[in-house]
Amino acid sequence: MQYRELEHLSKTEFKRWCGVSRGTFREMVEVVRPHLDRQGRRGGQAKLSVEDHVLVALAYWREYRSQFHIGVSWGLHETTVGRIVRKVEDLLVKSGKFRLPSQRQLYQPGWEWKVMVVDVGEVEIERPKKTQKRYYSGKQHCHTLKAQLVVEFESEQIICTAVDTGRTHDFKLLKRSRLPFVSSQLCLADRGYQGFARRHAGACTPAKKRRQQPLVEEEKQHNRALARLRVKVEHVIRRFKIFRIFSGRYRNRRKRFGLRLNLIAGLLNYELAHPS
DSSP: OOOOGGSSSSSHHHHHHHHSHHHHHHHHHHHHHHHHTTTOSSSSSOOSOHHHHHHHHHHHHOOOHHHHHHHHHHTOHHHHHHHHHHHHHHHHHOTTTTOOOOOGGSTTTOOOEEEEEEEEEEOOOOOOOSOOOHHEEEETTTEEEEOOOOOOTTOOOOEEEEETTTSSSSHHHHHHTTTOOOOSSSSEGGGGTGGGGOTTTTOOOOOBBBBBOOHHHHHHHHHHHHHHHHHHHHHHHHHHOOOOOOOSOSSSOOHHHHHHHHHHHHHHHHHHHHHH
């Protein structure tokens, strides 16, 4: 289905098909157009328009069908689909239009009293040929990659990400990322971050039940209130899983996982800043 066949769709239907709004799609097209538009240039002409190049990449992220099946749908060879997806990804990343704020944002003026939420999502991968134990997640009972997200509470903006193997503990991943939290910043986390308060004065984690000693009522109320606040980061993870490349088994090279994670996080941030 080419772009001209999608113009009759409503805003809701277009986002259901592509995973992004029309405004975000147009911005993506304008970013890659100078590099992909070959009208008036010497040499061969591209079979697809610039809009269709972006649609192929979005279809790959959104549906995560094999490149062979997408190629059959578009009348392309599967290797051509792979080149288009990689080219669009590289151009969007290189433009800097959809770049994340990064860790530096955490200690910028005006962020001293912000509230952050940190959490980890796991994406299943194919069993590696080597170092299988590093990627095996006992929680998911499969080989996974872990993606850590730091989200600003009020705007739900993704500040930065970090990626590690499935065997890595959530708190260990947080320590490796060395996030520069300011002491006045409140950071909400789940039970996987026990001991976080010893490293950051503004950390807030659930009260943990002790052996043969149930939680008192105040601790239960604290846990319920924290869960109601932390649900925002679960909504952000849900937006990632709209793209099936993150909700199914990840079949691509692992070294490109972080690039795609940051790129789609940047697209989600752009949609929050430019609602349409």
